[in-house]
Ligand SMILES: Nc1nc2c(c(=O)[nH]1)N[C@H]1C(S)=C(S)[C@@H](COP(=O)(O)O)O[C@H]1N2
């Protein structure tokens with residue numbers, strides 16, 4: 063058998079080239095795999111966001127999620143309104159869903175007041191009569207629950223944006239979020255400010271032209287047509303403003319915090 067020395071000269075460079083190519087592809091593979099592993103380790107060890115606020119995603123992932131939120135936030139501006147319908151098409155009575163935070167059948171609606179918590183914890187109490195004194199807006203729209211049902215419903219009340227202006231809360235809207243809770247604090251939602259101030263978002267005290275019934279959130283509930291039902295908090299007890307995400311009942315259980323349509 064001829065040994066290497068006896069190989070024709072022109073075969074030598076080819077042999078070397080193949081060896082070098084093999085080396086480069088193996089090296090590339092290992093470097094790539096190493097980088098992927100490091101990347102995964104970085105994500106795995108990255109801080110987890112406060113689990114009470116959302117379902118506890120890693121912070122870098124939340125950044126990506128927030129980017130998609132931003133897309134949807136920009137997608138509807140004030141010029142994008144939810145479709146409305148004639149009042150005659152509204153369900154009467156509307157469907158009742160869950161009653162978290164409003165189970166108390168003996169709740170004293172007459173002495174209810176809305177508590178608005180502003181900067182540094184200062185509090186302002188507002189009565190239903192004060193709210194009813196503001197211009198009333200009616201909305202008939204397709205109410206959608208994440209559980210898969212939807213229904214055309216008719217609600218009446220005060221636009222959140224009008225309420226904010228009337229009660230001197232404009233400064234608070236520079237914050238990123240509005241938080242709402244039931245008087246007993248058992249149900250609570252966080253809303254991004256642009257959605258809270260959307261022209262179709264109302265503090266509702268009427269349903270089909272009559273005072274809201276107990277199971278639908280008497281005396282005042284949120285109607286926010288740009289969001290799924292979960293954000294439409296029944297029986298608002300407190301309203302607050304913050305740059306941090308307010309706690310959110312269903313987001314804590316893993317549902318999308320934004321929950322927009
Ligand atoms: N306080 C309170 N508000 C709430 C809920 C709740 O359980 N408690 N459920 C939400 C959900 S999931 C939906 S779909 C709507 C249903 O409102 P409705 O019962 O008036 O149809 O209310 C939302 N607001």
Ligand SMILES: [Mo]
Nearest residue numbers: 207208291292
């Ligand atoms: Mo729902």
